[in-house]
Amino acid sequence: MKKYIASRVGYMLFTFLIIATFTFFLMQTLPGSPFNDERLSSTQKEVLNERYGLNEPLSVQYFKYLGNITKGDFGVSFQFDGRSVSSIIGERIGVSAILGAQSLIAGMIIGLFLGIIAALRHNTFIDYGAMVVAVLGLSIPNFVLAGLLQYWVGVRLGWLPVAFWEGFEYSILPTIALAAFVVATMARFMRTEMLDVLGNEYITTARAKGIKEYTVILKHGLRNAMIPIITILGPLTVSLMTGTLVVEKIFSVPGLGEQFVKSILTNDYPVIMGVTLFYSLLFIIVILIVDLLYGVVDPRIRLSGGGRREGK
């Protein structure tokens, strides 16, 4: 297990380096320059380029950048006077993380519940109802849902705050807007998997032994149905990350997503790099966790020695 994690961390670093390199060079193809401002004279632009090292050859800039990030220095933003990229990410990531985590957890719990109910009450009114919810959740884009929630729940009904981030009640609407997709995906997956698992002989055996129904469902059914679910956790997390870009803007949540889009539009190179690397790191870690979770859920998948595929 330890050996496995160590080698995975090695791969992660390599992936990280590739992403850093790609982003760095792709960013150079962005038209325009951070200092394209109607009011700056050409002398001032030269001074700025020199100050931020933008007049040096690309390869020099690249190795300098890599050198700096190993020291944990991600540079200083161009659009916000004198503010470091680390502080920009640091201030915003907590908010994005809690919104993401809340949506993922709430979405998973509700989604699993809906999926299980639908499977247990297969081809009944409940099953159809749950699946209608799931299809709606998948097909309504989160920005539409966010707008609807904001207007109806926030303005018309006045039940919850319209926007901003000043306490738990402020996080409810953005969480719902983000979680809808998770609920839908989870419910559909869970229903299919659960139906599949419940048809297995060991479930019949368990029931024949007289084990209580909820133990059968939770211990024998759920745990086996969970394995494929874990595979979609990674992609779900990513879609949550991209979802926050829009939802954060609509609900004026001071998170990282909106900042990312803005940094690209303003050619704020250090922020683009910093946020991209941060997101990729997060994604790489999520994948690692998902891989490790396989072992937890299904002991048949052995991680030690020759790799995780061995058990299959």
Add this chain to the structure above:
Amino acid sequence: MRKKSLWFFMMIFTSLVLLAGCYGGENVQETEKDGDSITDEKVGKSVLHLAVAGEIPTLKTNGAMDGLSQTMIQNVFEGLFRIDADDKVTEGLVDTYDVSEDGLTYTFHLKENALWSNGDPTKATDFIYAWKKALHPDSISPHAYLMESVKGAAHIQDPDHELYGKVDELGVTATDDFTLEVELENDVPYFTELLANPVFYPQNEKFSEEQQDKYALEPENLVFNGPFTLDSWDHDQKWTLKKNSDYWDAENVKVDEINFKVAKDTSTEVNLYETDTIDVANLSSEFVDVYKDHEEYTTSLKSEVYFLRMNQKNEFLSNTNIRKAIDMGWDKEQAAESILKNGSKAAYWLVFPGFVQSPEGEEFRDRFGDLNKGTPEEAKELWNKGLEELGEKEINLDLLSYDDGQRKSVAEYMKNQLEKNLPGLSITINQQPNKQKLALEDDLNYDLSYSGWRNDIADPVEFLSVFLSDGAYNWQEFKNDQFDKNVKKAMVDFTDIDKRFAELQEAEKILIGDEAAISPMYQAGSARLIKPNVKGFTAHANSTYSYQWVTIGN
């Protein structure tokens, strides 16, 4: 395995607990949990709630200034002069001032009761310190060019001059703590107006020097001398201004606190307004339809003129008749009234009505009026004449445009109008984010471009100097000797103000009427909703706001 799964859940749980602090709820309880003015009334405080589109880019008076930065700066700091509610220059920190007979030396006597928020008086040396800092090559102040009329300032900014960077050569002296003497290069008639720009504001020398790189990054790295102080600053999220009780005119500041919160979306802003969370909402054109008959709806005009650049490097656009046809060939009134709908005004000029008057009070626009204004038929005639001269039947042009909704629709509208009125013309719209758009314009890599200019001071040169043949922003390869001559003279020669005025009027006529180097589109307006109990909310023409005259009723 059970142990390991326990470990995972522990990990997730701990991180959630750690993150729970991130709701930022701690400091909510004190003032404005539900955020409506009525609760605030009960505690006897008069509080204004506003939404802003983003983070304050800088609070340095010599920084890269956009509308938001300038708004915040002019509310927490003050210079010698400020712009009043009617956009006229009024005295700020200056008590009295004298001008020498030749108009080249100004002596300012400062108010001795104008204190910084740390108790220091605002001294003449604080001005000199800030001005020199703005001119120093290290600070790269985008607005330093405004200082060029001060003696020495132009040379200090010129890398090829021996005085480059030698800020001590600037023609300013502090004859005593509260007397500032400024020598000018030219007797510019609008010097006091220039002084109302933040780049001429003072910085507390002692304090700023102590802060070094940290200056203006956080509220504790700042001292204030304006009507308000910045009390808290939660970056990219919210900040609070508090009334500065040490401000020299504090008795006339009626609002105790202003809360700003970042709302990045217009519809969010409108929804917040509807739920009484904020007192003012800025509207984009899609909301204007909904609210235009609402009693809380108001519009204001900005000193910002949009125009179509026509790149004369393009073989078709180098033909004057073609350019005139394009300028004349679309209905500008319709665009302003039916597409923008926010109080914008159709433009047939650059120097907009009401912008500037001659010393005798003659309005700049009166002499030539609307330039190159005509009917679609006249446009078609010019167009056909142009095509004939070129020997072409069909022309395809690129229209470079902004990427926001409102200006996108204007570009679409222009395309439709021009293609309909000028047979044989086809236009392809190319939308770009602003930075990219500027880069393409700078490279002259476009045919037509939707562009704009905002002034800093009320002088026609502000708009016209953009199109000097060697000007940094002459991005359409326009060159006219008479135009250059008139504008360049007007930049340095202030001996005969009446003649200068007439020559600038002629220059504008050459640019638009004779040459159609650009096609003016509209003077931008802005629409907003203001709660009926909020009075005196001042939107300046330069896209900034002043809050010191706001009163909040019941």
